[in-house]
Amino acid sequence: MIHGILNVRKEKGYTSHDVVAKIRGITHQKKIGHTGTLDPDAVGVLPVCLGRATRLCDLITDRDKTYETVLLLGRVTDTQDTSGQTIRMGDTSHLTEDEVREAVMGFVGDYDQIPPMYSALKVNGRKLYELAREVVRKARQVQLLGIELLKIQLPRVHMRVTCSKGTYIRTLCHDIGDKLGCGGCMEELVRIRVGRFLLEDSVTLDTLAEKYKEGCLGKLLLPMDGMFKEYPGLTVGGRWDSLAKNGNPLPGHAFLDASDPRGWKDGKAQEHPEYVRIYDEKGQFIAVCRWQKEEYRIVKMFYVSGE
Helix, strand or coil: CCCEEEEEEECCCCCHHHHHHHHHHHHCCCCEEECCCCCCCCEEEEEEEEHHHHHHHHHHHCCCEEEEEEEEECEEECCCECCCCEEEECCCCCCCHHHHHHHHHCCCEEEEECCCCCCCCEECCEEHHHHHHHCCCCCEEEEEEEEEEEEEECCEEEEEEEECCCCCHHHHHHHHHHHHCCCEEEEEEEEEEECCEEHHHCECHHHHHHHHHCCCHHHHCECHHHHHCCCCEEEECCHHHHHHHCCCCECHHHECCCCCCCCCCCCCHHHCCCEEEEECCCCCEEEEEEEECCEEEEEEECCCCCC
8 A cells, every 4th residue: 555645736627536536546545535625626736645644634734825816806706716607797997906905915814704605614514505595604713824916917816825724715805805895706726835735846647647657656755754854753662662553652761762962861851852753663654742741642643553
């Protein structure tokens, strides 16, 4: 079985589930998951986790993201993007660039956003669009970490948006249009970053298929421990090996590595790194641990017996 993360460039016309299905067909492997839905008309970065790396799906989904989008002012649709049915048109002839800039930048920071009815968000296990008028959508607080106005060519506004998990860019476009009084919808969307995964490093499904046939798909995989490179890596040996693989807490002296220049192994709890990656003597990644109550406790286990 293949274990690791692929930085896939989702192309227009595919759903995120389509991408997973395609990769299952390429790799002949069922255990695969994606890390955040992209609408069929959207393109860009879609990290896909394979094998034991599926345990990282939630962690990657929680990372902040960056998008480039085109807001079309003067049109409101039922889906909040140009693929939907037009509900009304608005006049944009009176707008100035300064007015648009002020309206857009007013959304930076915490922002109470009502999810679109046509979305993958679920209520009691059912998607919003399946519930139609049965539910009242509640606003959720999201965070816009930054908006860069790339170009204003009214009625179109080109933006780069960095935001928290759960932000709908098409809803942002809709809300900016509302604020300006003319309405608006999203015309284009490209996700250019998810956490550490960048668009320029992403690969298409065709490339993945070619690399798999050539036997070198591994060159495109980010290993599971690659998500935690900021944490020190330590090795367990002897009786501590089996204890670690069974999920038991570990004392600070359980590790073979004694070369850390910070001298954190001197028994002072405050000098132990808060998080570490742990490996067995063969270099196999076991888990991520956190220093708590004078011992390392497993936060996320990646070792599976027999694999």
